[in-house]
Amino acid sequence: MMKFLKYLVPVLVISMLFISCKDDDDKDDEFPPLDRGNIEADAFQMYLTDINTHERDTVGFGYKSTNGNTNVDTIYWKTTVNALRKYDVEIRFFKNGTDVTAQIRNIDTKYINCYREFNTNDLRLEERDLDANSDILGLQTRWASDINFSTDGKGVIKITLNYQAQEKTNLCDSGIRIFEATVPYVIIR
Numbered sequence: 001m002m003k004f005l006k007y008l009v010p011v012l013v014i015s016m017l018f019i020s021c022k023d024d025d026d027k028d029d030e031f032p033p034l035d036r037g038n039i040e041a042d043a044f045q046m047y048l049t050d051i052n053t054h055e056r057d058t059v060g061f062g063y064k065s066t067n068g069n070t071n072v073d074t075i076y077w078k079t080t081v082n083a084l085r086k087y088d089v090e091i092r093f094f095k096n097g098t099d100v101t102a103q104i105r106n107i108d109t110k111y112i113n114c115y116r117e118f119n120t121n122d123l124r125l126e127e128r129d130l131d132a133n134s135d136i137l138g139l140q141t142r143w144a145s146d147i148n149f150s151t152d153g154k155g156v157i158k159i160t161l162n163y164q165a166q167e168k169t170n171l172c173d174s175g176i177r178i179f180e181a182t183v184p185y186v187i188i189r
Contacts, residue, residue, distance in 0.1 A: 034176055035165040037110060039103050042095035044159065046075065049088045051142075075157070075185040077123065077145040086126070086146040091139055093161060093179060101139065109158040110163055113138035114172035117158040121148040121186045135168045146185055153187035 022185050049056045050073070059075045079085050091113060092101040108131035116123055127142040157180075164175035 035163075036176050036178070037107075037163040037165065039100050039107075039111075039163070039178065040095050041100060041161060042096065043094040044179065044181060045092045045094070046183075047090045047142075048075070048077075049090075049091075050078070051088055052084045064166045072181055072183045075183055076141075076188055077185060078188045079145045079147045084124075084146050087143045087145070089141045089143055091141075091159070097180060104139070104161075105137075108137050109133050109135065109168060110165065111161065111178075112136055112164065112168060112170065112172065112175070113159070113161045115141070115157050115159055116155055116172060117182070118185065119151055121151050122146065122153055122155060123157075123185070131168070133168070136170050147187070147189050151187075153189060155185055157183045157184060157185055 042160055043061070045061050046059055047056060048059055059073060061073050077085070078088070092099055093104060094100060111131075112135070114136075118125075123146065124144040124146070125141060128138045129140040130135050131137045159180065160172055160177060161179040162172065162175040163178050169175075
């Protein structure tokens, strides 16, 4: 009898596994499509305006090519000795050459634009514009550049535009990524 049970237990275990796997195969594992919103972006343009001199530079043009690579210009930030140099920065997004920034602003409570991975010894993100619910939108910002000899004055800024279908969380990683670019920068001393 013990010999019989010794062979019966493995057969039962294998049978149970087969039945459970068979049941899983019969189920529809399709996930619902992600809500990406109706706005897409494949390029951006940044405008830097020195708040003291009102000098405006069009910098940081970037686009995603058909093979998925992002081609971007380097941003050059000027500094002032013994003082922060401040800039108002506007970012605009495009799809196939058409500016979609106004569409993003029309439903601003669903979008967040973030800037990350820059060296805070070189650059400081001081202010960001808000949406209708007083959450971060990030299309207009104020930055400060500084002379800091402990760094080489070179780095990158990662720009991300996310769509958040539910309530916006003010977190850069939540929601669906609509656009992303890593932009090199140089602090001019």
